[in-house]
Amino acid sequence: MGTSDEEIDRLLGKLTPRARALLLDGATTWRTRAEPALGLRELVMSDGPAGVRGEAWDERITSVLLPSASALAATWDEDLVESLGGLLAAEARRKGVDVLLAPTLNLHRSPLGGRHFECFSEDPELTGRVGAALVRGVQAHGVAATAKHYVANDSETDRLTVDVRVDERALREVYLAPFEAAVDAGVRLVMAGYNAVDGTTMTANALLSDPLKGEWGFDGVVVSDWGAVRSTEDTARSGLDLAMPGPDSPWGEALARAVADGTVPEDTVDDKVRRLLRLAAWLGALGEGEPTASGAARAGTEAPPAPRPAVAPRERALARRAVAAGSVLLANRGVLPLDPGHLRTVAVIGAHAARTRTQGGGSAGVFPPHEVSVLDGVRAALRGRARVVHVPGPRPDGPAPPLGHDACTDPRSGLPGVLLRMLDADGRELYAERRRGGRLLEPRLVPGAHTVEISARLRPRTAGRWTLGVAGFGRMSLALDGRPLLAGEFTPPTDDPAVVHVNPPAQYAGADLAVGQDALLVARRELAPGTGRATVVSAAPPAPDAAASPAEAARAAAGADAAIVVVGTTEHGECEGYDRTTLSLGATQNALVRAVAAANPRTVAVVNSGGPVELPWRDAVGAVLLAWFPGQEGGDGLADVLFGRAEPGGRLPTTWPAALADAPVTRTLPADGRLPYDEGLHVGHRGWLRHARVPAYWFGHGLGYTTWAHEELTVPPRAGAGEDVTVRVRVRNTGARSGREVVQVYLARPGSAVERPVRWFAGYAAVRARPGESVTATVRVPARALRHWCVRERAWRTETGRWRVLAGRSAGEVPLVADLEVVGPGSG
Structure with missing residues (x-):
């Protein structure tokens, strides 16, 4: 080095x-x-x-x-x-x-x-x-x-x-x-x-x-x-x-x-x-x-992969702690934390509860050694203490998921998973191996390979019209028990590597399957230049009746001491290579939450998304907990929060609109190849303040399991331009439980000679306190927070004169205000 x-x-x-x-x-x-x-x-x-x-x-x-x-x-x-x-x-x-x-x-x-x-x-x-x-x-x-x-x-x-x-x-x-x-x-x-x-x-x-x-x-x-x-x-x-x-x-x-x-x-x-x-x-x-x-x-990338050593307990513990530290309690009407000692039955509802989305889609995706769903985490936390009832609810809007090893077997070995074969131009087998699922992004290539084939013996647990699909580009086919379902050549609409190599669109067909009658699904894709290496085979059972599913969930919630309903986005909703067109979770998921909340006032809605979504039912539920994409230990970390073993430590890093139409900046679609950032400096909470709009939840918002009073803001009477400023904020824990508060400081410049946001984020510090205890947060406001870029001089400058310092717990809640005098020189 x-x-x-x-x-x-x-x-x-x-x-x-x-x-x-x-x-x-x-x-x-x-x-x-x-x-x-x-x-x-x-x-x-x-x-x-x-x-x-x-x-x-x-x-x-x-x-x-x-x-x-x-x-x-x-x-x-x-x-x-x-x-x-x-x-x-x-x-x-x-x-x-x-x-x-x-x-x-x-x-x-x-x-x-x-x-x-x-x-x-x-x-x-x-x-x-x-x-x-x-x-x-x-x-x-x-x-x-x-x-x-x-x-x-x-x-x-x-x-x-x-x-x-x-x-x-x-x-x-x-x-x-x-x-x-x-x-x-x-x-x-x-x-x-x-x-x-x-x-x-x-x-x-x-x-x-x-x-x-x-x-x-x-x-x-x-x-x-x-x-x-x-x-x-x-x-x-x-x-x-x-x-x-x-x-x-x-x-x-x-x-x-x-x-x-x-x-x-x-x-x-x-x-x-x-x-x-x-x-x-x-x-x-x-x-x-x-x-x-x-x-x-x-190690060699073409050799059979060696099994990964077991994840060390300290690594799992750190990942689990991060889940709780980042989960944001958006709203709580006295429901959280749930006391396991007073629970006999808990209803856990939603497809995302059993198949919690742990990561976003695209090139950043990895294969974790295990994934703890919300349902897994709740069951582990309540084992031996309370009964957990799970109702899947409706399948979220979106494409069928890739085949999982729990839904099919390799037709050659009979073991869980799929059979991957490489075939030459005459259909002769060059190579074969068992893989765990139907999502194969970089299958091993061998000399002379012309076609990749993925086959699986389906084991239907639900009778009816299934949705079967194959994703990829080039000449593809899909057959069920020897009967052709799909065949054609599909050309990439873009050369975006995230689409071609990671997340190609699927082609679908329907087929009737019966419980107890296995079916052989075979997908083939010819390997051709420019079509990538990704091949994905998917299968989805018949969707539950849209009306009956919320009713079933409501019955389970009504018979429980508390209900946890988990909703979220799909891989095609939040994924590299695509922007979203809506923030809605879809009519089926929103109806599910409303039905559960109506049946049980002690309903916790857990939101499984990586970015903002609309929560039209947020005032109807007992609590709203934002889980993000929580990683492999997600279910255990969220259970720690739900049952009070850990405090929800998160604060929003991004303002969440109540409805997309409210957001001051929404444009992602270029016109004539250009995307103008017409909002200039006014991004995020700055834009909301500029347009005097009130979001569902402000940047910086997040509740814990105690309450706080912001009592005093101390600002030095003056500071030199180009110097950091130290701000002190005294807060008191007014609740009955120890907790952590994130004290946030914002700046404003009344009467500025240059365009400014109404106020902007400048620094923060986290403090901990016991019930009734008063503590002081020391926040360093860096000199860069007070400077602006002078286009005419192509240099950084800091205005002298009176500045306003504001402190509180979010961009929309800043009860403490003080003035600061900035004195020369005029450069930062």
Whole structure:
């Protein structure tokens, strides 16, 4: 890790200009190139941020799955996030991964953003603080973190080509700010996004050079998003350093030729190689002699996967603690916490209760070693104490789920799962293996493979009209007991890798199945260039009667001491590659909650989503608990909260509208390829305040199991421009239980000479207190919270004069106000 710049230059001198250029694109999908002359081994990269998948997308190669990024931001606990970053680093090292492609620092600009679960917050300050904590936690253990996606990659619609139009001040103060925080935290890589900003694609954008490398002094590697480099010379002359994946990127030999003919300067390439070598040295991947193989290289990605060691109890405990710390109690009418000692029967209702969605869809997905559903967690918590009754309720609106190992058997071995076969052009078997389920994203390819076949013997537990499907691109077919159901050729509508390689749309057919009569389902897909490797086989039983299902749930709730109804989004509702078109959970789920709440006033609604959804029944239930996508330990962590073993520690990192129409910023659909950020600085709670609208729940909102009084705000009488400000807030625990309060500080600038939000978030501190105890929260307001970007001078400036400091428990509840005098000089 201590290789000097002089040593880097000495190593650089060993390479020809051509050899240097060839180092700057990938060797494979997930690896950089090795260079034996330098003792440089391949660097292995892997998607994050909720887990470390490694190089292979194989359900037998499992990964610890943490709560979604939106849930981590909801903890408002940087120490905890740093610890979770350490857990991710341990997973990376176990898998031989050098570079983790996390954290995602884009913002929740519109509630319709399809990838909110992978992003932290609507607010640049909170995003920057939480993101920096994750960076520190990952990199403290010798794994490099990657800040992505630089910059303004805040929605998914047309994300490969969209041209975001954002004014310079908003870009600086809002969208670039979290990346600056990551650079300050020492992040080793920054990923350039697919999108363009103000007319130039990010992989060729001047923003890579300044402010990133120039003003901020970033000395790490700028890597492209996968496939984001679509040209050679303009991207090579920019601040981009590494084009991924390889080996067929537009760099490689094309870049070597451009260097040879002088269209790309040698010193530009040399700077990129220095950065790559500096990263390799930090990772311990650079030295004299033959390079040593990484752990992943030694394991080999094409060998049968080795079983994962059991997850250590401390890792499970940390992941479980994170669930409770990030869960947000949105509303509570005296129902929570439930006292197990006073419960005889608890009704747990909803499809999401038994099949809790633990993570969002897309490239960040991993295969956890296990998943604890809400139903599992409640049963474990009440075992031997109370009876738990489960009613599945209606299936959520959305496509049929992939075949699970519990619903079918491999027709060859009879064991749970499916049979995967690779066939040649004449239909002869080249390779076969049993897999756990019908979602196969990267099946092992063998020479001569022409067709992938997935077969499964279905074991129907419900009679009636089933929905059967196959997802993928190219020529596909689906047959049941030898009878064709589907056949055709399906062309990708986009080259978005998240769609082609991860989440292709399915084609469906119906078939009548009977209980006790097994049926053989066979799906085939021809392997052709440009169609990806993903093949998914799905099956869904007949949907329960829309009217009878809520009635059954209501009967169960009426006969219970308490009811827990779990509702949420589906993979196609919150997923990389797609934005949402609605915030509704659908008529069937909303009817279910209303029926249960009407039958039992002690109803807790648990919301299983990664971002905002509409909760039209929120005033009818006894409590609303936001679970997010809680990771593998979700059910146990939520049971800790439901039964009072842990306090719901979360506060909203994003404002939740009562209805989509209320939200001040909703646009994600470009017009003529452009997406204007017309709201400027007024994102998130700032936009709500500007338009004087009241949401369902404000940024920063969240209840615990006690109550608090905010008693006094102490602000220094004056502060110098460019200095941090220390604010003290005295709060008292007015409830009967010890608890944690997140004290939030906001700023306002009455009479400002420049446009400002009504108020904006500036800092926070968490305190704990016993019943009746008074404590003081010390909040550092960083100097950057008071500065603004002067477009005319292209510099940061801080206004002198009277400022207003506000403190409270959310952006909409700030009962304490004091003035602050800021004195010269006028630059921050």
